[in-house]
Amino acid sequence: MTQIVMLGCGALGGLFAHHLALAGAQVAAVDIWAEHVAAIRAQGLRVQFPGTVVASPLRDAHTDAAALQGRAVDYLVLFTKSYASREALQSARALVGPKTVLVTLQNGLGNPQLMQAMFPQQTVLYGVTTLTSDTLAPGLIEPRSTTSGVTDLCALDSVDADGALPRFVALLQRGGIAASAAPDIALAVWKKLVINCAFNGLCAVAELTCGELVADTTMWPVLDGIAAEVAELARAHGVDLADDEASRFLRQVAEASKAHYPSMVDDLRHRRRTEIDGINGAVLRECNALGLPAPANRLVHGLVTALEARNAALAA
Missing domain, CATH: 3.40.50.720 (NAD(P)-binding Rossmann-like Domain)
Incomplete structure (x- = not known):
C-alpha cells in the first residue's frame, strides 16, 4: 500500500x-x-x-x-x-x-x-x-x-x-x-499565479467570495490589470502567456469558484499571517529585479500588508 x-x-x-x-x-x-x-x-x-x-x-x-x-x-x-x-x-x-x-x-x-x-x-x-x-x-x-x-x-x-x-x-x-x-507545466504555473494574485488579496480585503468580487463588472479592469502584470512577467521568463489568455482564465475560474472564499480571507479574519509575500509580493520582487512596472500588484500587496500590520498591533 x-x-x-x-x-x-x-x-x-x-x-x-x-x-x-x-x-x-x-x-x-x-x-x-x-x-x-x-x-x-x-x-x-x-x-x-x-x-x-x-x-x-x-x-x-x-x-x-x-x-x-x-x-x-x-x-x-x-x-x-x-x-x-x-x-x-x-x-x-x-x-x-x-x-x-x-x-x-x-x-x-x-x-x-x-x-x-x-x-x-x-x-x-x-x-x-x-x-x-x-x-x-x-x-x-x-x-x-x-x-x-x-x-x-x-x-x-x-x-x-x-x-x-x-x-x-x-x-x-x-x-x-x-x-x-505533463512534461512542462510552466504555463499552468503562471496561470495559477494570475488567479492567486487577482483573487486572493482582493477577496481577503473585501471579505468576498470570488463570485461576489466580480458580480459588479467594474472590478474586471482591476483584475485584468493584475493579470496583465503577471502575464508580462511570465513572458519575461520565457513563458508565452498572452494578456487575453490570462484574462480568459480569470473568468473561467471565477465562474467555477464563485462560491469560494480564498484561504487568505480566513487568514485575515482570524488575524493570521497570509501568503501575500509569496504571491503578489513574489511578483513585485521579480518585476523590480527586471525593471517591470507592477502597480496593481503593488496595491494589493500594500492593502493586505497594512491589514496584517493592523492585526499584529491589535494582538500586541
Whole structure:
C-alpha cells in the first residue's frame, strides 16, 4: 500500500488527503491546528457535499511530524502556506528515506526549488490545481469546484527515473481527481499565479467570495490589470502567456469558484499571517529585479500588508 504523509491538512490539503485515501493509499496528516487534528482523529476528516457530510477514511492525524518517525514514506506532500515550507520540511526530515518522493501543489513561486535545495537526492514533483475548498470548522471541509477543477503535475527538471509521477497521478485519478502528467507545466504555473494574485488579496480585503468580487463588472479592469502584470512577467521568463489568455482564465475560474472564499480571507479574519509575500509580493520582487512596472500588484500587496500590520498591533 502506498504510504503518504500530508504536511498541511487544511481546506485544500485535506481535500487531496481525502481523495488519496479514497484511492486506497495509507494517508497520514500533519497540521499545526490542534483542534482540527483532534477532530480528524475523533471522527475522521468530514467532507461536506450538497445535502450530506461524508466521513473520510483519513483519521491518522498529528500536530508533529515526529509522531510518524520510523514510517516508510513513499510520497511527502507539502500543502502548508508557502512561508511555512522550509520549517515544515525541516520538521519532517526524518521521514524522508532514499525512495521518498516530494510533492508540492502550493501557491506562489519557488516551492519546488526549495524542496530540491533541501533534499537534492529526492525526486520532486510539482504542479498546479484549480480545485478549491473551504474549511467550515475543525475537521470539516467543503469542496467548491471538485467537478470542474483540474490538477497538472510534472517532475522538476524532468527527473523521474522511477516513474513516481505517473504513479502519483494514477492515485489521484483513482481517488476521483482529474489529474494529468505533463512534461512542462510552466504555463499552468503562471496561470495559477494570475488567479492567486487577482483573487486572493482582493477577496481577503473585501471579505468576498470570488463570485461576489466580480458580480459588479467594474472590478474586471482591476483584475485584468493584475493579470496583465503577471502575464508580462511570465513572458519575461520565457513563458508565452498572452494578456487575453490570462484574462480568459480569470473568468473561467471565477465562474467555477464563485462560491469560494480564498484561504487568505480566513487568514485575515482570524488575524493570521497570509501568503501575500509569496504571491503578489513574489511578483513585485521579480518585476523590480527586471525593471517591470507592477502597480496593481503593488496595491494589493500594500492593502493586505497594512491589514496584517493592523492585526499584529491589535494582538500586541
